[in-house]
Every structure is written in structure tokens, then in C-alpha cells.
Amino acid sequence: MADPRFIGLVHSLLSSAEAALGEEHSPMARHLSRDGLLARRTGERSLGLLLMLQDKTRGNLDDTEQSALHHAISTLQARLSAPGTPPERPDAPS
Template sequence: MFVLSLSHSALVHLGDAEDPSTGRREQNLPMARQTIDLLGLLQDKTRGNLDGGEERVLEQALIDLRLRFVEVSKQQG
């Protein structure tokens, strides 16, 4: 559940989901990067301690978010 919450936060910062507090979509790439990096740190620190399903969810979330971050970064400049 924590991974899904962080993933959603990253999507909000990437501008792909509405901010629940404002109802608006706004990009904040530094915050998106920080959240994605936090998920990466979580992956490193929990390696070998997650069951297969948890590990796959975390890995897929990181793959998707990192790819989306690159796409959004390229669009900005």
C-alpha cells in the first residue's frame, strides 16, 4: 500500500493525476524525481525481504515512473 501511495504521489508531481488537495494537474519535476528516488531506495533496502508479488509491484512501478519521468522531462525542454 505504501508503494502505491508513493507511486500516486509521483504521478501527481508528473502532472498525470490530479492533486487531491487542489483538483488540478500541475507538474513538479523535482518532487517527482525525489519520490521516484525514494521508491528506488525502498527497493534497495527491502531487496530479499519482499514476497514475489510485492517485489513485482515495486519493480513495475519504478519502471513505469522512470520512463514517464524521462518522457515528461523531454517535453519540457
């Protein structure tokens, strides 16, 4: 049975990254200013934490937990590589 705390943690990391990256459907979006470099760093930091969770919990998650984690990682990886995402450095080409 899925642990709601784990699912909540995964969704929290995804929501904070989406809000920082400007996803309008994110419940946290209205609380953040739009700083491109900070947004990218926040997204990358959340992705790093999700990847660490995936590594540290490998073999210990049920199907629901694994699916939620995989979805969050895939979503952030796609968002960070999408056109219009702030570059890694202010002078980097888009």
C-alpha cells in the same frame, strides 16, 4: 503473503509522483497545481524513495511486493524520461 502496508506505501509514492507530473488518472491530480520544476522534483523524490526501498528490502519481499515495487519504479523512470516532462532546470532544453 504480501503486506498491504508495503503495497499501499509503494502505490502512495507512485500516485503522488503521477499526480505531480500531470497524470490525469491519478486520484491526487485534482489537488495539485502545475509547477513544472516542482512536479519534476516531486517525481524524482518519489523515484528516489522507491529505489531506496528496493535497495533496503532486497531479498525480503514476496513476488507480489517485488512486482509492485518494480512496476512503480519502471513507471516513474519512463514518465520522467518521456517527452513533455518538465526539465530538471527551468532553462534546460526539453
